[in-house]
Amino acid sequence: MLKSLFTEPKTPYPDDRGRYGDFGGRFVPETLMFAIEELEQAFKDALNDPKFAEDFAHYAKHYIGRPTPLYYAERLSNYLNGCRIYFKREDLAHTGAHKINNALGQCLLAKRMGKSRIIAETGAGQHGVATATASALLGLECCIYMGTEDMERQRLNVFRMRLLGAKVIGVDSGSKTLKDAINEALRDWSLNVRNTHYVLGTVHGPHPFPWICREFQSIIGVEAKKQILEMEGRLPNLLVACVGGGSNAIGLFYEFLNDSQVEMVGVEAGGIKIEPGQHASRFAGGVFGMLHGAQSYVLQDEYGQIGNTHSVSAGLDYASVGPEHTWLNSIKRVKYTYATDEEALNAFQLCSKLEGIIPALESAHAIAYVIKEAPKRKRDEIILVNLSGRGDKDVEHASKFIKLEE
Numbered sequence: 514m515l516k517s518l519f520t521e522p523k524t525p526y527p528d529d530r531g532r533y534g535d536f537g538g539r540f541v542p543e544t545l546m547f548a549i550e551e552l553e554q555a556f557k558d559a560l561n562d563p564k565f566a567e568d569f570a571h572y573a574k575h576y577i578g579r580p581t582p583l584y585y586a587e588r589l590s591n592y593l594n595g596c597r598i599y600f601k602r603e604d605l606a607h608t609g610a611h612k613i614n615n616a617l618g619q620c621l622l623a624k625r626m627g628k629s630r631i632i633a634e635t636g637a638g639q640h641g642v643a644t645a646t647a648s649a650l651l652g653l654e655c656c657i658y659m660g661t662e663d664m665e666r667q668r669l670n671v672f673r674m675r676l677l678g679a680k681v682i683g684v685d686s687g688s689k690t691l692k693d694a695i696n697e698a699l700r701d702w703s704l705n706v707r708n709t710h711y712v713l714g715t716v717h718g719p720h721p722f723p724w725i726c727r728e729f730q731s732i733i734g735v736e737a738k739k740q741i742l743e744m745e746g747r748l749p750n751l752l753v754a755c756v757g758g759g760s761n762a763i764g765l766f767y768e769f770l771n772d773s774q775v776e777m778v779g780v781e782a783g784g785i786k787i788e789p790g791q792h793a794s795r796f797a798g799g800v801f802g803m804l805h806g807a808q809s810y811v812l813q814d815e816y817g818q819i820g821n822t823h824s825v826s827a828g829l830d831y832a833s834v835g836p837e838h839t840w841l842n843s844i845k846r847v848k849y850t851y852a853t854d855e856e857a858l859n860a861f862q863l864c865s866k867l868e869g870i871i872p873a874l875e876s877a878h879a880i881a882y883v884i885k886e887a888p889k890r891k892r893d894e895i896i897l898v899n900l901s902g903r904g905d906k907d908v909e910h911a912s913k914f915i916k917l918e919e
């Protein structure tokens with residue numbers, strides 16, 4: 514079994530072929546094999562070096578601001594007249610979301626490997642900003658690939674990344690969005706592997722990426738378990754997290770996987786409705802397939818082409834989902850459902866009004882599920898929801914859909 518960074522390993526996966534049950538793997542062109550194998554070995558070495566964990570812990574505490582608080586959302590709990598609801602406050606991490614845990618961890622790993630240059634892909638810009646931030650902190654050159662369509666929609670994040678010293682390279686091929694940016698980043702990596710590390714932003718892609726990202730994000734669940742035991746003296750009944758690629762969800766869930774009394778729910782983007790092109794709910798509308806080097810569930814059309822997706826929240830708008838989630842779904846350890854755009858926008862407003870916390874639209878999908886579920890639960894039950902990010906980035910977009918009283 515592979516070692517774990519912050520905890521004891523909870524499952525035998527990934528196995529030495531990079532698989533999670535029947536899912537995952539490493540389907541890359543020959544030109545990338547060297548880079549991928551070098552990265553896997555470097556991460557294994559880092560896990561055996563206490564200095565690496567110490568370095569990460571140092572920056573986690575003094576730079577990211579960890580541990581992030583666990584917060585009892587009393588007014589929301591009372592309003593729903595159900596059980597006790599806790600928020601794991603990843604929105605309070607530096608740069609406003611959980612993504613910095615993985616970006617900083619991978620940049621530290623790159624530095625350890627002697628790489629001076631970082632590349633990454635970004636869709637909405639959040640992962641690009643986190644990677645540009647970590648690169649600035651560690652003095653690494655940083656290049657972010659972004660579809661030109663996304664650059665247009667996310668101008669402020671493009672400015673942010675450039676302000677942080679990163680070069681943003683527009684990708685004009687295909688649909689000019691995230692999946693094209695990933696292809697371009699992989700191409701760059703195969704050409705420049707000697708001095709370059711590719712920071713992949715979620716628990717997807719070829720092995721070892723889903724594993725590396727899970728390891729850095731699993732700090733969320735390790736902290737949350739300790740915190741809830743201190744505050745309530747018992748484990749939560751239910752964990753809830755939104756699922757784009759799946760990194761904030763597995764980050765919370767992993768530590769609890771062997772606590773069989775703890776239920777877990779992953780919430781995907783239900784978009785407008787579950788019809789092709791109108792959502793990004795891979796478990797509701799996808800099939801077994803392959804994208805970006807891993808086998809998982811994929812939204813695709815009748816010809817096997819990658820399907821179009823839609824969500825009000827850019828961070829959940831991706832045609833595939835991390836292979837470990839597909840495995841957890843297949844063994845029924847985690848239940849996957851979805852919230853629609855409308856439900857998420859309602860949760861966005863309710864959470865803002867009752868708690869004074871504007872959640873990211875991604876996180877609002879998790880809260881939307883909690884709004885439906887909490888009233889059905891006994892008063893002493895505990896729901897712990899991952900508040901993956903803050904919603905400041907989303908207020909302008911949300912204002913197009915929400916009509917507020919004057």
Ligand SMILES: *Cc1c(COP(=O)(O)O)cnc(C)c1O
Nearest residue numbers: 757758759760761828875901902
């Ligand atoms: C990117 C993002 C997500 C979705 O990514 P995961 O890998 O599924 O966690 C969720 N919430 C926020 C705030 C994000 O920025």
